[in-house]
Structures are given as structure tokens and as C-alpha cells.
Amino acid sequence: MPSNPGRATLATVAASAGVSVATVSKVLNGRSDVAPATRSLVQSLLLEQGYVPPSSRRDLAQATATVELGVDDLCAYSTEVIKGAVEAGAELGVAVVVTYTKDLAGVGGSWARDLVAAGRRAMITLMSAPTSAQLVALSKARLPVVVIDPLNLPDTGVTSVGATNFAGGLSATQHLLDLGHRRIAYLGGPATSTTNQARMHGYRAAMEAAGVPVPAEYVRTPGFCYPHGIEEGAILLDLHPAPTAIFAAGDESAMGAIQAARARGLRIPEDLSVVGFDDTEIATMTSPQLTTVRQPLREMGAVALRTALRLAAGEKIESNHIELATKLVVRGSTLAV
The missing domain is CATH 3.40.50.2300 (Response regulator)
Structure with missing residues (x-):
């Protein structure tokens, strides 16, 4: 039986068929020096185990690259941040899936694994930080997370984006x-x-x-x-x-x-x-x-997305907390006394 049923390899298919890796490779490459019965068995196992060649796997990952953006309150503030993340995703060829999560703490234990299975590269949360248990689940699933403007600061090891x-x-x-x-x-x-x-x-x-x-x-x-x-x-x-x-x-x-x-x-x-x-x-x-x-709400969303993708690529982040500058805008609601 394959050691990792979630991702078949030449070795796992070969072990299941009782043949060498070289034989499986020959079948994949259409070589004629493989017995018909062996060829049929290997081809069946390749389909059964869902084997995808590395090159195709990379193409598939690039074509379906997505980042989860969890939002617990849809308001004028969050809308601007979402726009920034979506616009940055469009520039980078990455889809941003916005999920309404009023109570992020209430999701089940398989949550992180389900996100990975759905093709998520990383997760961004807006205002609500993952719980300690969820951070453990995200770490086990190797799914990086970035928190935007958290109401309560998460663990110091969690990357966050905010303003001054x-x-x-x-x-x-x-x-x-x-x-x-x-x-x-x-x-x-x-x-x-x-x-x-x-x-x-x-x-x-x-x-x-x-x-x-x-x-x-x-x-x-x-x-x-x-x-x-x-x-x-x-x-x-x-x-x-x-x-x-x-x-x-x-x-x-x-x-x-x-x-x-x-x-x-x-x-x-x-x-x-x-x-x-x-x-x-x-x-x-x-x-x-x-x-x-x-x-800079849209920029906060864009920075969070780019940072999440950097983490997903295994890059080192210079700081776990990124602060963008604020600026006073004077209009008509204030007057000297």
C-alpha cells in the first residue's frame, strides 16, 4: 500500500504493483519493453492512486493557487481591506477566497487540513486572530497565516499587519x-x-x-x-x-x-x-x-497577501509585525473654538 495515499509517487505505485520504479517510469513514458499485463496493472494503479507527474503538479498548483481570507465583520473598513487583497491577488495571478467567519474559534479540528485539500496556499484573517489550537493545526498543515489589524495580538510568532x-x-x-x-x-x-x-x-x-x-x-x-x-x-x-x-x-x-x-x-x-x-x-x-x-486599508490587504505568499514560498520575513503609516485628513467636521 502507498505510504502517503494523499500524494502518490513512482515509488508508492511501484510498491503496490510489485515492480521496480524503472518499470513504472517506462509505462509513463510509453516504452514498449513492458509486458502487457504489467503495463495494464501499473496504469490502473496510477489512476487509482491519482498520480500526477511533478511538472503537471506544478502547473496545477499555479493554476489553482488560492489564499483564504477570513472576515468576521463585513463593514466599510473590512471592505476596503478586502479590495486591497483581491486587487493584489489579481496582479499576482492568485485567487482570494473570502470566507465569513463570525466565530473563527468555532471551527472543527479538520479545518486546516480541509483548507490545504482545497488548494489554499496560505490564510489571512481580518481582525480575528486564530486560537492557540488553530495555530497548532495550521502549523501541522504547514499553512502559513497572516493576521490583519487583530483586535487582540496573537502569539508573537504569528505575522500580523497593522497601522501606526x-x-x-x-x-x-x-x-x-x-x-x-x-x-x-x-x-x-x-x-x-x-x-x-x-x-x-x-x-x-x-x-x-x-x-x-x-x-x-x-x-x-x-x-x-x-x-x-x-x-x-x-x-x-x-x-x-x-x-x-x-x-x-x-x-x-x-x-x-x-x-x-x-x-x-x-x-x-x-x-x-x-x-x-x-x-x-x-x-x-x-x-x-x-x-x-x-x-492605508487597501495597502494593508495587499501587504498581507504578499506576505502570506512569501511565507508559503518558505521565504524569511524580516519582521513578524508590519506597521503602515497613518495620516490625519482634515475636512469639515472640526472647527476652532
């Missing part, structure tokens, strides 16, 4: 300080999120450097989504004194805060200045357009 979140938080808050604001609130993502923590530390660093105290009630960390911005923005605006500016750690939560302000009759930016984070398409779809910190 601390610098982005610093620049957003400094912009509001430069406009004369001192009552600046922070509306962040989940408290345990590493991206949230980095942006919040940037906010706090700017406030501390300016000698401006931060009341505990001015820091809210519910999440990055629009409903979070509405709910927590309302809480911030009902404080006494209320903030004159809000730095939201996501464009969607910034839009929610703007909606909460308008529900209270406040004008943007005359009564409240708002800064977001991401610079997704929605930042330019509101009136006034949103001042925000731009993450």
Missing part, C-alpha cells in the same frame, strides 16, 4: 488641541482591543503633553460600530460639562456620535468637533465631511 495606531491617536487629538479644544472625549473600540488601546494611549499622550486632565467619564470604550457611537456619544453629550470635541476610534462610531449630537440640536462642527479613524468611503459621504485618521 498610537501615532494616529496622537495626531487626531493634537489636531483638536491645536484648534483650542480642551474638553476632548475619547470614544473607542472594545477595551481589550490592542488597536483601541494604542489609539487611546495616543489620545492620552497628547492630552498629558498639553497639560490637559482627562476626566474618567470622558473615556468610553464600547466598540467601533455606528450604534456604539450613537449610544455612547449620547452619554458623553449629556455630561456636565459636555465635551466640545470627540475623537472616535472608528469612522462608523464617529458617524454615530454625530447623529447623537444632531438629535440634541447640536451643529457639527460649530457646537461639536468630531474626528474619526480609518478614512473609509463613509467619511466623505456625510455633511460636513469627516476629519479622520487615514489608515
Whole structure:
């Protein structure tokens, strides 16, 4: 019986037929100096075991090269990252298969093997990092993984791609300080999120450097989504004194805060200045357009794909964590006081 039924070789076919490797090679090459009965047996075993010549195997792998991209939340942010990965894949001749995995931890133990069997070269996850058990399964399957902007940092040995979140938080808050604001609130993502923590530390660093105290009630960390911005923005605006500016750690939560302000009759930016984070398409779809910190989202997707392919090819990666630069984009949602 073949030692590796998953990939037949000349040796495994020869062993099954009870002949030499040279005889199997002769059959493959159409040589006439093989007995008809032996030829028939070898040909049957080649078909049965699914033998593919090395050259054809390489061609097949190139033709079906795919990378899995697992996404647990389809929003404006993730859409931009996906576009970047898909566009880079098109340039490289690699297909990107996007899978919705709301709970990556819930998949079965055969998950990594199934991905390999389906022809995946590597896996990319967006925001959600694989669990320790899944990292072991991926390692056993020799399937490299790259995590984009993980909410919680995975094992230090896992390659990840993100942005300069601390610098982005610093620049957003400094912009509001430069406009004369001192009552600046922070509306962040989940408290345990590493991206949230980095942006919040940037906010706090700017406030501390300016000698401006931060009341505990001015820091809210519910999440990055629009409903979070509405709910927590309302809480911030009902404080006494209320903030004159809000730095939201996501464009969607910034839009929610703007909606909460308008529900209270406040004008943007005359009564409240708002800064977001991401610079997704929605930042330019509101009136006034949103001042925000731009993450190079498409480039993050492209870098993650290229890095995953490098790992799949056995190349050495210079750093396990890659950070791309952020940039403040000033639009109409902020105003001097």
C-alpha cells in the first residue's frame, strides 16, 4: 500500500504493483519493453492512486493557487481591506477566497487540513486572530497565516499587519488641541482591543503633553460600530460639562456620535468637533465631511497577501509585525473654538 495515499509517487505505485520504479517510469513514458499485463496493472494503479507527474503538479498548483481570507465583520473598513487583497491577488495571478467567519474559534479540528485539500496556499484573517489550537493545526498543515489589524495580538510568532495606531491617536487629538479644544472625549473600540488601546494611549499622550486632565467619564470604550457611537456619544453629550470635541476610534462610531449630537440640536462642527479613524468611503459621504485618521486599508490587504505568499514560498520575513503609516485628513467636521 502507498505510504502517503494523499500524494502518490513512482515509488508508492511501484510498491503496490510489485515492480521496480524503472518499470513504472517506462509505462509513463510509453516504452514498449513492458509486458502487457504489467503495463495494464501499473496504469490502473496510477489512476487509482491519482498520480500526477511533478511538472503537471506544478502547473496545477499555479493554476489553482488560492489564499483564504477570513472576515468576521463585513463593514466599510473590512471592505476596503478586502479590495486591497483581491486587487493584489489579481496582479499576482492568485485567487482570494473570502470566507465569513463570525466565530473563527468555532471551527472543527479538520479545518486546516480541509483548507490545504482545497488548494489554499496560505490564510489571512481580518481582525480575528486564530486560537492557540488553530495555530497548532495550521502549523501541522504547514499553512502559513497572516493576521490583519487583530483586535487582540496573537502569539508573537504569528505575522500580523497593522497601522501606526498610537501615532494616529496622537495626531487626531493634537489636531483638536491645536484648534483650542480642551474638553476632548475619547470614544473607542472594545477595551481589550490592542488597536483601541494604542489609539487611546495616543489620545492620552497628547492630552498629558498639553497639560490637559482627562476626566474618567470622558473615556468610553464600547466598540467601533455606528450604534456604539450613537449610544455612547449620547452619554458623553449629556455630561456636565459636555465635551466640545470627540475623537472616535472608528469612522462608523464617529458617524454615530454625530447623529447623537444632531438629535440634541447640536451643529457639527460649530457646537461639536468630531474626528474619526480609518478614512473609509463613509467619511466623505456625510455633511460636513469627516476629519479622520487615514489608515492605508487597501495597502494593508495587499501587504498581507504578499506576505502570506512569501511565507508559503518558505521565504524569511524580516519582521513578524508590519506597521503602515497613518495620516490625519482634515475636512469639515472640526472647527476652532
